[in-house]
Amino acid sequence: MNNREVFSVLGIFDSAQSLMRAIPEVKSGAAAKLEAYTPYPVHGLDEALGLRKSPIAGMVLVMAVIGSIAALGLEFWTSGVDYPQVTAGKPYFSWEAFVPIMFELTVLFAAFTAGLGMLLLLNRLPFFRHPMLAARSMPLITRDKFALAVEAGGKTIDVEEISALLRDSGAASVEVVESPPVHGLASPRFFFRVLIAIAIACCVAGYATYWAMKLFPKAIPMVHMLDQPRLGPQQGNTFFTDGSGMRMPVEGTVSRISIPYTVDEQEDPSAMGNPLPRTAPVLGRGRQLFNDYCSVCHGILGNGETTLTAAYEAKPTNLLSKNIAALTDGSMYHVIMKGKNSMPSYSADLSQDERWAVLHYVRVLQRALDAKDEDVSSAQKE
Amino acid sequence: MKPEAVLEKLKPAPVITGHVRLGDLDDQLLTPVGEKPPLAWFIAFAMTSTATLIGMALIGYTIATGIGVWGNNIPVAWAFDIINFVFWVGIGHAGTLISAILLLFRARWRNGVSRFAEAMTIFAVICATLFPLIHVGRPWLAFWLGPYPNQRGIWPNFRSPLLWDVFAVNTYFLVSLLFWYIGLIPDIASMRDRAANKIRKFVYSALSLGWRGASRHWRHYEKAYLIIAGLATGLVLSVHSVVSFDFAVSLVPGWHMTIFPPYFVAGAIFAGFAMVVMAMVVVRRTMRLEHLITDYHLEVMNKVILACSCLMGYAYLLEGFTAWYSMNDYIHHTFLQYIFGTYWWAGWLTITCNILIPQLLWFKWFRTKYFGMIFVSLSVTVGMWFERFVIIVSSLHEDFLPSSWHIYMPTYVDYGILLGSFGLFFTLVLLFARVLPVIATTEMKMVLPGSQPHREGGSHE
Numbered sequence: 001m002n003n004r005e006v007f008s009v010l011g012i013f014d015s016a017q018s019l020m021r022a023i024p025e026v027k028s029g030a031a032a033k034l035e036a037y038t039p040y041p042v043h044g045l046d047e048a049l050g051l052r053k054s055p056i057a058g059m060v061l062v063m064a065v066i067g068s069i070a071a072l073g074l075e076f077w078t079s080g081v082d083y084p085q086v087t088a089g090k091p092y093f094s095w096e097a098f099v100p101i102m103f104e105l106t107v108l109f110a111a112f113t114a115g116l117g118m119l120l121l122l123n124r125l126p127f128f129r130h131p132m133l134a135a136r137s138m139p140l141i142t143r144d145k146f147a148l149a150v151e152a153g154g155k156t157i158d159v160e161e162i163s164a165l166l167r168d169s170g171a172a173s174v175e176v177v178e179s180p181p182v183h184g185l186a187s188p189r190f191f192f193r194v195l196i197a198i199a200i201a202c203c204v205a206g207y208a209t210y211w212a213m214k215l216f217p218k219a220i221p222m223v224h225m226l227d228q229p230r231l232g233p234q235q236g237n238t239f240f241t242d243g244s245g246m247r248m249p250v251e252g253t254v255s256r257i258s259i260p261y262t263v264d265e266q267e268d269p270s271a272m273g274n275p276l277p278r279t280a281p282v283l284g285r286g287r288q289l290f291n292d293y294c295s296v297c298h299g300i301l302g303n304g305e306t307t308l309t310a311a312y313e314a315k316p317t318n319l320l321s322k323n324i325a326a327l328t329d330g331s332m333y334h335v336i337m338k339g340k341n342s343m344p345s346y347s348a349d350l351s352q353d354e355r356w357a358v359l360h361y362v363r364v365l366q367r368a369l370d371a372k373d374e375d376v377s378s379a380q381k382e
Numbered sequence: 383m384k385p386e387a388v389l390e391k392l393k394p395a396p397v398i399t400g401h402v403r404l405g406d407l408d409d410q411l412l413t414p415v416g417e418k419p420p421l422a423w424f425i426a427f428a429m430t431s432t433a434t435l436i437g438m439a440l441i442g443y444t445i446a447t448g449i450g451v452w453g454n455n456i457p458v459a460w461a462f463d464i465i466n467f468v469f470w471v472g473i474g475h476a477g478t479l480i481s482a483i484l485l486l487f488r489a490r491w492r493n494g495v496s497r498f499a500e501a502m503t504i505f506a507v508i509c510a511t512l513f514p515l516i517h518v519g520r521p522w523l524a525f526w527l528g529p530y531p532n533q534r535g536i537w538p539n540f541r542s543p544l545l546w547d548v549f550a551v552n553t554y555f556l557v558s559l560l561f562w563y564i565g566l567i568p569d570i571a572s573m574r575d576r577a578a579n580k581i582r583k584f585v586y587s588a589l590s591l592g593w594r595g596a597s598r599h600w601r602h603y604e605k606a607y608l609i610i611a612g613l614a615t616g617l618v619l620s621v622h623s624v625v626s627f628d629f630a631v632s633l634v635p636g637w638h639m640t641i642f643p644p645y646f647v648a649g650a651i652f653a654g655f656a657m658v659v660m661a662m663v664v665v666r667r668t669m670r671l672e673h674l675i676t677d678y679h680l681e682v683m684n685k686v687i688l689a690c691s692c693l694m695g696y697a698y699l700l701e702g703f704t705a706w707y708s709m710n711d712y713i714h715h716t717f718l719q720y721i722f723g724t725y726w727w728a729g730w731l732t733i734t735c736n737i738l739i740p741q742l743l744w745f746k747w748f749r750t751k752y753f754g755m756i757f758v759s760l761s762v763t764v765g766m767w768f769e770r771f772v773i774i775v776s777s778l779h780e781d782f783l784p785s786s787w788h789i790y791m792p793t794y795v796d797y798g799i800l801l802g803s804f805g806l807f808f809t810l811v812l813l814f815a816r817v818l819p820v821i822a823t824t825e826m827k828m829v830l831p832g833s834q835p836h837r838e839g840g841s842h843e
Contacts, residue, residue: 016835107557127592129592143408
């Protein structure tokens with residue numbers, strides 16, 4: 001015998017009955033840990049070997065409860081708190097509608113606890129270096145033979161004596177299993193190599209993808225709805241005789257929403273007054289439009305401070321300053337129409353009423369900086 | 383008749399015929415795996431993979447062009463894709479029923495057919511999930527269905543049956559896969575120890591996770607397997623109920639009925655068993671497993687089909703009764719559409735194939751002869767597909783507003799993708815039969831006579 005440690009001594013039995021008969025005998029004869037290896041679960045083997053009951057049921061119960069609470073919490077928090085939606089007039093905590101998914105997640109959590117908990121946690125699998133896997137009788141065990149192993153458990157055991165004991169109690173043959181095994185495919189070095197190969201493959205694939213994207217930037221993998229069979233503005237087209245894709249309005253067409261703006265640079269626009277009433281809907285519309293179009297440069301507060309200011313070193317006008325506040329509505333309207341300095345014209349983006357609504361809101365912003373006592377209602381004062 | 387004779391008659395038939403030893407099972411079931419398949423296999427594989435490729439090409443065409451290439455349009459917004467989805471999910475249910483519910487009932491005959499039926503479940507659910515995925519139009523954005531924190535600041539609607547469906551089908555797939563894999567581990571360990579080829583040995587080693595059959599492992603394994611079976615039992619009942627909620631929770635006449643969940647579950651098991659019977663006949667004949675999948679197995683499965691057929695008949699009658707009793711013109715109209723409308727032939731085909739033809743199984747000849755059971759199973763498969771056609775298309779094509787009534791006609795793309803899904807299913811089945819054992823050898827060893835110490839002679843447990 002070489003100097004490798006003995007892991008266990010195996011007695012091979014021909015049937016489940018002879019294995020069961022041998023267990024009490026071997027148990028009393030050898031003061032070492034016993035383990036049986038069988039091709040299928042043999043009933044009564046646990047009690048014969050004196051094994052505890054499996055704790056898996058308790059684990060599953062705990063995880064099932066966690067699964068259902070997690071599902072209910074997720075459903076209530078998302079559709080009742082973070083993104084509240086009213087569906088069919090039901091309250092936010094409409095738990096009845098949450099039951100199906102609670103059930104599914106309970107089953108999911110419980111089943112995976114049972115499956116993976118059994119494999120990974122209780123059975124400590126995958127484990128490819130177990131000495132038994134290198135045993136000569138392993139192919140017999142997974143086929144039709146039954147083995148009883150007397151395990152050394154780190155100590156030295158008397159191989160001869162145990163072999164004799166196993167033979168006496170009915171074993172057809174006896175095998176001494178050594179540890180650790182030298183096993184090509186299951187050796188740690190092999191798995192280490194596989195891991196390194198996977199890591200190298202990932203790096204190569206990553207670099208290849210990176211360079212492919214860099215060298216062929218035009219290859220857009222997902223076009224979503226960019227590819228649309230329609231004409232863009234100013235695009236030519238052979239359908240109409242004039243070769244243009246765009247159509248002019250029918251002769252004599254009159255715009256219903258705007259009147260021609262006739263004020264030019266020489267004239268004084270300051271006489272124009274704001275035609276819109278100062279009502280809550282108008283101011284609300286004005287705020288919306290200001291935030292959409294103006295706040296990008298002028299800032300949400302109108303003070304000319306936005307992230308753009310720092311990023312582009314631009315200096316948009318502070319709409320709250322004294323000289324801007326002194327301008328009439330008409331002069332400011334003219335700026336929106338014609339633009340000033342870096343500011344382009346917004347005549348195409350905002351309709352006539354929208355421009356005036358924005359100006360009302362700008363006045364509100366200016367007033368907010370310099371609020372008067374009468375701006376606060378009597379109720380709020382108290 | 384004497385009481386003893388009655389008892390003798392009531393005793394279940396043996397689940398294995400002839401004298402089989404433990405090792406013989408491995409030799410017979412694990413040897414064909416990985417060997418060069420017979421010519422018939424290659425012919426079948428060529429046919430199924432061609433069908434799969436046709437389906438894949440048409441799916442590619444659909445995704446590149448848009449789902450306008452299908453025949454469905456308002457008001458028939460759901461047509462072939464949802465019919466096929468419900469059909470395939472239903473096929474899968476027989477596998478879970480056989481492997482989980484019959485395990486809990488200790489029906490020992492299940493051990494012979496469970497592995498194959500479970501594999502069919504997984505392949506059927508793969509075929510089923512394909513359809514909603516391509517119906518969303520942009521399948522690469524299908525992850526939007528999941529609840530994950532996103533920059534849009536929105537969450538999916540947890541009160542929608544369609545979202546319940548996402549959770550139910552995904553859970554079903556994952557749990558079925560887990561159940562199947564855990565059942566396979568001891569068999570894969572046997573294959574590992576038989577494999578001579580180095581690559582095959584490595585693959586089976588890795589898949590078996592180093593299983594060594596220790597009693598300390600079996601103890602947890604058996605318990606966990608039983609628990610997952612119990613969970614899968616609840617799951618199989620819930621999944622098709624949730625699928626039926628897609629219809630029943632809406633307000634469409636013909637869909638808004640409380641009978642739908644049990645009706646769908648019974649129909650799913652019905653269609654699934656028909657598919658299992660057809661597949662088992664082929665497997666049994668070609669792999670010469672007559673002594674493991676016995677006449678008794680086939681007869682029992684045919685009896686399940688007969689029972690489900692009667693349940694379906696009850697459900698159809700109740701559908702008519704509900705329509706009449708509702709005193710609602712719209713529901714009356716929809717029900718009359720089923721049997722006298724544009725698609726009257728589909729309605730009568732459903733009734734003939736699902737209710738009338740399976741009644742032949744009352745005769746023992748049809749339950750035990752290949753021709754009889756294949757004929758009935760084929761008719762059930764066709765009938766169950768058309769049942770979903772009737773439920774979806776006949777209910778939708780004449781909705782509340784007569785101006786939008788529309789006769790639905792499928793296009794060649796619809797037919798091609800349906801063909802492709804059958805191709806995919808059978809391709810996967812054929813591949814499975816070549817790389818993994820079609821019968822759970824470990825479970826069969828457990829029920830062999832004399833395999834358990836306290837039950838010498840293999841008496842019934």
